[in-house]
Amino acid sequence: MPPRGLTLTLMSRFSLAPMTTKTAVTVLGLGPMGHALASTFLTAGHPTTVWNRSPAKAGDLVARGAIRAATPADAAAASDVVVACVLDYAAAREVFAAAAPALGGRSLVHLTSGSPDSARSLADWATGHGVTYVDGAILTPTFTIGTPDAVFLFSGQEEPPAAMASLGGSTTYLGPDPGRAAAYDVALLDIFWTSVAGMTHGFAMARAENITATELAPFAKGIGSLLPLVIDNHACRVDQGRHDGDHSTIASAVAGMSHIIESADARGITVETMRAARSVALRAVEAGHGSDGLSRLTELLGPRTTGTAQR
Numbered sequence: 668m669p670p671r672g673l674t675l676t677l678m679s680r681f682s683l684a685p686m687t688t689k690t691a692v693t694v695l696g697l698g699p700m701g702h703a704l705a706s707t708f709l710t711a712g713h714p715t716t717v718w719n720r721s722p723a724k725a726g727d728l729v730a731r732g733a734i735r736a737a738t739p740a741d742a743a744a745a746s747d748v749v750v751a752c753v754l755d756y757a758a759a760r761e762v763f764a765a766a767a768p769a770l771g772g773r774s775l776v777h778l779t780s781g782s783p784d785s786a787r788s789l790a791d792w793a794t795g796h797g798v799t800y801v802d803g804a805i806l807t808p809t810f811t812i813g814t815p816d817a818v819f820l821f822s823g824q825e826e827p828p829a830a831m832a833s834l835g836g837s838t839t840y841l842g843p844d845p846g847r848a849a850a851y852d853v854a855l856l857d858i859f860w861t862s863v864a865g866m867t868h869g870f871a872m873a874r875a876e877n878i879t880a881t882e883l884a885p886f887a888k889g890i891g892s893l894l895p896l897v898i899d900n901h902a903c904r905v906d907q908g909r910h911d912g913d914h915s916t917i918a919s920a921v922a923g924m925s926h927i928i929e930s931a932d933a934r935g936i937t938v939e940t941m942r943a944a945r946s947v948a949l950r951a952v953e954a955g956h957g958s959d960g961l962s963r964l965t966e967l968l969g970p971r972t973t974g975t976a977q978r
């Protein structure tokens with residue numbers, strides 16, 4: 668065994684950096700989500716290069732070993748896998764235009780939320796620049812990244828690069844249509860935000876009757892726990908085109924929604940969301956579907972696409 672002094676001399680002359688076999692990854696965008704992604708790649712041992720419009724947000728990552736790139740192009744040049752997560756598609760397009768000289772031949776994993784058509788159009792741009800484009804949707808908050816609770820959806824030219832497995836949780840590849848992950852995402856966000864809108868309104872209704880939020884919460888959670896059952900039942904009926912009102916009818920839902928509106932009006936609480944929901948249900952009643960189940964409303968809201976929007 669060489670003496671310790673000689674070992675240290677050799678280490679300092681050659682390299683002190685630990686050897687890693689992990690793929691180098693670049694992260695463009697260090698908002699709360701981009702930061703969580705970059706931090707997780709670092710923790711997993713990937714050589715990680717970061718770029719953010721406001722460079723200060725890279726500070727702690729650089730202190731932990733990340734390389735700060737001065738420009739999006741420098742960042743893209745550093746790694747075969749480039750992950751991007753910014754505010755919206757307009758911002759993403761600005762960043763990718765700046766990175767374009769170095770993006771050719773790279774795998775671009777784009778995790779910014781957006782519409783399916785935005786993803787498809789960006790995929791066309793990427794293909795035109797020789798970039799392998801994978802679009803992704805993150806369905807869970809920042810604190811899940813790197814844990815088993817993280818949920819990612821991907822779609823596009825090919826399956827996401829293996830490095831994405833370092834982000835933990837479950838990943839589902841939905842096929843070559845680059846808009847498909849975003850299509851799932853917007854549908855799921857629709858469910859989430861309308862549910863949250865209902866929850867915030869329900870707490871206001873309770874307050875107006877001197878019921879504290881904490882008093883209501885256990886029962887509100889009970890309502891929430893019914894949703895998985897309702898979702899399975901509704902999904903089955905929508906796909907089978909079977910809308911019998913054996914459990915509950917649209918006419919009955921209109922009556923229920925009406926007494927929520929009446930109670931809110933009586934306390935001066937704004938109630939636009941419920942009025943909008945009731946007007947959809949009333950249209951169904953007027954069209955002769957009052958005795959159908961609520962799954963009929965999904966059918967009436969929009970036609971099934973038969974291929975024009977898909978690839």
Ligand SMILES: NC(=O)c1ccc[n+]([C@@H]2O[C@H](COP(=O)([O-])OP(=O)(O)OC[C@H]3O[C@@H](n4cnc5c(N)ncnc54)[C@H](OP(=O)(O)O)[C@@H]3O)[C@@H](O)[C@H]2O)c1
Nearest residue numbers: 696697698699700701720721753754758779780805808809
């Ligand atoms: N946060 C979550 O829990 C979560 C969960 C699921 C999905 N997502 C999605 O992840 C994406 C990013 O979300 P986020 O939470 O990280 O924060 P965000 O506020 O949506 O995005 C902030 C990031 O966008 C950058 N940015 C904004 N405008 C820009 C421009 N014109 N050019 C370049 N960069 C620009 C910001 O740079 P500066 O720092 O310079 O402002 C920052 O890096 C969103 O699409 C969001 O829907 C977030």
